[in-house]
Amino acid sequence: xxxxxxKPVKEGKVRExxxxxxxxxxxxxxxxSAFDVILKNNITQKGAILTQMSKFWFDFTRDIVPNHMxxxxxxxxxxxFRNEEFDGNSMKCKKLDMxxxxxxxxxxxxxxxxxxxxxxxxxxxxxxxQGLKESEQLPEPIYTPTTKAELGLHDEHITFEDTVEILxxxxxxxxxxxxxxxxxxxxxxxxxxxxxxxxxxxIIADTKFEFGLDEEGNVVLGDxxxxxxxxRFWPLEGYVPGKSQPSFDKQFVRDWLKANPDSDYLLPEExxxxxxxxxxxxxxxxxxxxxx
Numbered sequence: 474x475x476x477x478x479x480k481p482v483k484e485g486k487v488r489e490x491x492x493x494x495x496x497x498x499x500x501x502x503x504x505x506s507a508f509d510v511i512l513k514n515n516i517t518q519k520g521a522i523l524t525q526m527s528k529f530w531f532d533f534t535r536d537i538v539p540n541h542m543x544x545x546x547x548x549x550x551x552x553x554f555r556n557e558e559f560d561g562n563s564m565k566c567k568k569l570d571m572x573x574x575x576x577x578x579x580x581x582x583x584x585x586x587x588x589x590x591x592x593x594x595x596x597x598x599x600x601x602x603q604g605l606k607e608s609e610q611l612p613e614p615i616y617t618p619t620t621k622a623e624l625g626l627h628d629e630h631i632t633f634e635d636t637v638e639i640l641x642x643x644x645x646x647x648x649x650x651x652x653x654x655x656x657x658x659x660x661x662x663x664x665x666x667x668x669x670x671x672x673x674x675x676i677i678a679d680t681k682f683e684f685g686l687d688e689e690g691n692v693v694l695g696d697x698x699x700x701x702x703x704x705r706f707w708p709l710e711g712y713v714p715g716k717s718q719p720s721f722d723k724q725f726v727r728d729w730l731k732a733n734p735d736s737d738y739l740l741p742e743e744x745x746x747x748x749x750x751x752x753x754x755x756x757x758x759x760x761x762x763x764x765x
Contacts, residue, residue: 479553486511487520487702491554493565496543498550501562501697505748507727513739520562522752522764523700527564529760530666530698537665538658540694541566541685569685569695572651573621573643574636575628576659580614580667581678583607583705583717584724597630608678608707609714614663616656621683647690654692655684666699673758675721676712680704701752721755723748 479498481489486506491498501520505512524545531540543565547555550565579586579596586596587607594601597617605611618636619628631639633656641648659682667677681703683696697703701722708719719725729744730736740748753764 477551477553479551488697493551495568497566497568498554499564499566500559501564503562505702505723505726507723507730507738510738512726513737514745516745516748516752518749518764519752521560522756523697523702524562524564525764526700526756526759527698531694533669534662534665534694534698537661538684538692538694539687540698541569543567566695567687567693569687569693571683571685571695572655573639574631574655574684575619575621576655576682576684577617577619577679578614578659578663578681579611579617579679580663581608581610581676581705581707583678586617586679598632606715608712608716608718614660614667616659618656644686644690651686651692655682658682658684658692658694662694670706670759671709673761674709675755675758676707676709676718678705678707678718701755706755721751725751 479491482492483490487502487504489500489502491500501523503515503517503519505514505516505519528542528545531542534540543549545564547560547563550563554563582590582596582601582605589596590601590605594603596615599615599617602612616633617630618633619630621628633652637649637652639648640651644651662682663677663680670677677699680699682694682698684692685695687693704722705724706721708721712718726740726744726748729740730738756764
């Protein structure tokens with residue numbers, strides 16, 4: 474009897490989505506992107522590390538908001554996925570009607586937020602206190618949503634009011650409710666997870682979440698969660714505001730690309746190896762488990 478063939482119904486910069494009837498299977502590849510471009514290198518084991526890290530966080534935050542994860546065990550998936558290519562980096566998930574908003578939360582001032590603050594004292598239009606240093610913790614985390622751009626295009630910053638308007642057009646009469654729910658969930662998820670991570674020696678400087686609606690219209694957390702691809706992770710040891718910080722995430726890749734503008738998005742092997750090591754170190758610190 475031949476095995477049913479599956480082909481991705483959607484391919485993102487680093488993930489592939491397969492339709493599995495009443496569910497879907499999300500495969501995190503070893504591709505890596507930076508500045509909205511897919512790099513020419515693969516980062517070995519990256520997909521599995523990200524999937525297992527998302528699983529950890531989804532389990533950890535079920536008390537705040539339901540999520541789309543059903544299983545990361547390929548034995549719960551069709552036979553097509555029961556092989557080395559998909560083992561560890563695949564997640565069987567509920568199907569959701571995904572909301573067209575990336576929910577970004579910033580607990581520290583860094584990256585493009587720091588550049589904006591230096592220019593006019595704001596981040597995404599939000600006025601911040603004077604005298605903040607680079608990488609300093611903000612008095613309170615701030616919510617700075619963006620649009621979800623198509624592959625190859627850049628996300629655009631939007632206000633909370635923009636979010637209400639966008640969602641109201643899609644879900645008349647419920648736009649304000651959904652906008653408030655995803656904002657509240659974003660901030661609550663960040664606060665709980667950032668506190669936990671700090672206790673494990675990692676600062677979560679910022680991150681992004683994505684949400685969708687289930688068949689009953691309930692808000693459900695989807696996509697990935699608090700991985701080095703969607704977050705900035707800094708080591709707590711040696712953290713000093715007033716400068717950029719070493720990181721466990723792909724900021725290391727971004728920094729190398731900035732310093733090597735003629736690289737044509739091809740990383741040297743030592744950068745690839747260091748990136749894998751950083752991802753593994755973050756996983757092991759956060760979960761307390763050795764990555765196998």
